[in-house]
Amino acid sequence: MKFFIHPFNLRFYYSLIVAFLLCSIHVAAQVIIPVETKNTALILQSNVANDLGIIYFGKKLSQPSEYAAISQMYKQSEDYTGVLNSAYTSSGSRNLVEPAITVSHADGNNSLDLKYVRHSVKAMDNNVSLLTVVLKDPVYALEVNLFYKAYFNEDVIEQWSTIKNNEKGNVVLKKFASANLHFKGESFWLNQYHGDWAKEMKPEEARLTHGIKTLDSKLGTRTNLFQPSVFMVSIDKPATEDEGTVLFGSLEWSGNFRTDLELDNQDNLRIISGINNYASDYTLKPRQEFTTPAFIYTLSTAGKGLASRNLHNWARTYKLLDGKGDRLTLLNNWESTYFDFNESKLFELIKDTKKLGVDLFLLDDGWFANKYPRNGDVAGLGDWEENKQKLPNGIASLVKEANNNNVKFGIWIEPEMVNPKSELYEKHPDWIVKQPKRDEYYFRNQLELDLSNPDVQDFVFKVVDDLFTKNPDLAYIKWDCNAVIYNAYSATIKNQSHFYIDYVKGLYNVLKRIRTKYPAVPMMLCSGGGGRVDYAALQYFTEYWPSDNTDPLERIFMQWEYSYFYPAIASSNHVTDWGKQPIKFRTDVAMMGKLGFDIVVSKLNETDLKFCQDAIKNYNSLKTVIFQGDQYRLSNPRESALASMAYVSADKSSGVIFNYLVNNRYGENSKMPVRLKGLDASRKYRITEINVYPGSKSSIDMNKEYTGDFLMKIGFNPDVNSSRTSVILKVDAI
The missing domain is CATH 3.20.20.70 (Aldolase class I)
Incomplete structure (x- = not known):
């Protein structure tokens, strides 16, 4: 019997093989555990004391063996705890920052010190892998499993944890996060959302300063009413649509949520997200375990647009009900x-x-x-x-x-x-x-x-x-x-x-x-x-x-x-x-x-x-x-009198562009051409206006042809003005 691997999937299998190999590589008593997708890498490392930390989250390196050298490149101030970059920060021992987990043991002791025990990687299919990392307290019979489900082509990771009580008495969970991330950078910028009824999804962006910024809800149900759980974090500088490094994150949970963003004394950013522990101490009986909801995130080094398309592709394929299907008008x-x-x-x-x-x-x-x-x-x-x-x-x-x-x-x-x-x-x-x-x-x-x-x-x-x-x-x-x-x-x-x-x-x-x-x-x-x-x-x-x-x-x-x-x-x-x-x-x-x-x-x-x-x-x-x-934002209504949004088919053969006048002051119009995105530079396209109101005529010359190169570098003017406040353009390859 012969086995054939399609060339498209070779990179995935190569990455998975490398991950397996690295699983068994010990560098000076250190274990390197990579979580790689098509373009990004989250690198975990267990040190000589079996503390599990995050040493890197960013663009994937071409040589996986060089991940072990990353930590040597940073000469920051002292880490007085040795666990500032913990992959799942516990409390009550030597930790001095916000924990991901806090417990009260059966004997009333509140300390926890989780140590790396082992890990395994499982290929779910030719695109999805699941890393499981086992952590245990050496004194108390408490075990935590960390799960990292990586969607290779979508550059998306789902992360969650299970907390197992192997003690003889009840253990009370005081905090129980789904994920604990760690970033190094020059600066960090948070784009969060707020609102109310009929005023949903209002964005606010600001630089994160030292201390803890908490996004949370205590409403019980309809929990996104004032504070949605979705957020963005830009690294080094605020990301734009097509430039910059940015993380999109959200908790998969329909109740009270909490996300802590802490800039620590080393100027690194820690992100901890999970169910809100507000009024929610959770008691585990002996042999019981608690599974947290998944925290979903994607990291883009090419701006917000790519991050959003990552999530869209992931959602349609893996999460949204009938995401590849049709919808009823x-x-x-x-x-x-x-x-x-x-x-x-x-x-x-x-x-x-x-x-x-x-x-x-x-x-x-x-x-x-x-x-x-x-x-x-x-x-x-x-x-x-x-x-x-x-x-x-x-x-x-x-x-x-x-x-x-x-x-x-x-x-x-x-x-x-x-x-x-x-x-x-x-x-x-x-x-x-x-x-x-x-x-x-x-x-x-x-x-x-x-x-x-x-x-x-x-x-x-x-x-x-x-x-x-x-x-x-x-x-x-x-x-x-x-x-x-x-x-x-x-x-x-x-x-x-x-x-x-x-x-x-x-x-x-x-x-x-x-x-x-x-x-x-x-x-x-x-x-x-x-x-x-x-x-x-x-x-x-x-x-x-x-x-x-x-x-x-x-x-x-x-x-x-x-x-x-x-x-x-x-x-x-x-x-x-x-x-x-x-x-x-x-x-x-x-x-x-x-x-x-x-x-x-x-x-x-x-x-x-x-x-x-x-x-x-x-x-x-x-x-x-x-x-x-694929969805592309072309002209931001918060930055221009014109809002322009495009959708382009995967094969780049067709698309549609929605254009709207969002400022009615005198003389406002689409003064500049709108640069398109996602087309094939070498192909020619014809642009047609649709949804023309009966009795009116389009001002668009629908007989002209343009190369994708021209449309993406120079652009196309939809001729939006006070008498043409909304214009829909259909784009077809010839």
Whole structure:
């Protein structure tokens, strides 16, 4: 039998072989452990005292044997601990900086000193390898396994840990990070995000100074509301789109998170990320182990654009549900009707769905509850039976009407939540997250169900399962989550410090059950906007809702920032009546991701309707390149009057460029040509304007041909101005 390795994979196998060889190489009692991807290397080293440290994280060296010489090149101030560069910093012994792990042993001792024991590398497939490093305390029977899952071609690493209690009594985990990174550099710059409802993903960049900068959330659920868990760190100088060394990081966890960034006395940067240990001491019984969520990161030495494409490629292939698949366009009734609808109104909207030319009609909030009807956001949550007054024939009649119009039907739910004014609240007060001796405090007039309770998990699963059992043709779920946790307490948990963690684990248990039974149904991850957008949740969802703010001008800025971390196929963008822009501008902006509409189709004039119908056809012809193409940011709306974003197919044969005027001051326009990216310099291309509003003419000469070299070095002017505020250009190789 003969074995053949495709040349494309030779580098991966070579790197893996080198890693195995280096695993057994001891240099002066030191063990070098490389974690290599296509372009980067994270190098671990165990010293003579079996302390495991990080000696390098940067561009991969051509000669792996030279990694051992890196430490000799630095002549920094004294490390008084010997563990400043620890790969997983423990506390209570000689460490003087922020730890990754803190424990209280069975005998009450709080010290920990983790020593390298062994490691192994496993090839998961021809692109993915898993390094496992075993650390143990020489005094106490506590073991920590560090896992580094390297995605070679994507330059992405997932890192997590397991903590095993081999002691005879209970061990209490006080802090339990997923990852602990260490960087050397001249300076470090943090780009973080903040926001609120309708103001998501606002960036702030600043130089990191000595001490600790903490990014965290204590909201329990919808945890990204004020502080998203994603961040960037530039090394030596702030990275630009195409230049500089930058790390993108994010925790795969839908609950409280914490990332510490500490500039130490040697001027090196330590990054520790994991579940927030706030009010969450976790007790491990003998023989139990705790597994942390994964921390995902990618390092680019060629700017932010490459880092984002690394994450996009990784997410579509390995994490996002159906990341290589298609997405449904839809019409949502929310801004058409809000809570005020009945069966006949919805029948007309379903007909409008077909008329508009989209794939699916989505029924939003307000379709359920009878004793306390859901006619506003003050009642009904938790009572998931059809409202008999609004829908006398149930959901089934709507699904049937959708089928009759050759469109699909989807529905909104918020199954984790309950209104105090509901039958569920009356029947199961023990299912609700609330302190027994304190006044209830509401977020959007609602409380959370206690997902740490298995009975509640069964209930939430049944909400979804019943909908599909009764309506097998149901084709889409919008899963909302509008509240944060006040007065955290579970009526069934004995140790209340486990609550925040067990709540999230309960959520994942439900989602796993749903995906086991309904693996392919598209689901939108909605959380009052972008309050729960992370890759742990997105493995169960096909898309997320960036913000309830759908003003297209605002969305340009939001979608720009989200796009650094999440691919376009995952971003749900709807055309609504928010903002004062014309229908063309609103539609053009929404087409940068997964397109939907939330408008009153019957109120569109004939020309606007014709434009929307044609735009949907254009969108359907371009979906593949938008969803699967490489994304390039060409003109930053925070730095220019022009926002320009491009998507280019992997084979460089086609692309689409979205251009928008974001400054309406007098005379603003696309003064300069926009340099394209990602094309083949040797090929010729033709540029065509699409989504031209009926009755108007394009100012673009669509008969000219340009080399990729010209378009990338000189550029192309989309002719954006006050009378052409949005311009979409289709790029085709000849």
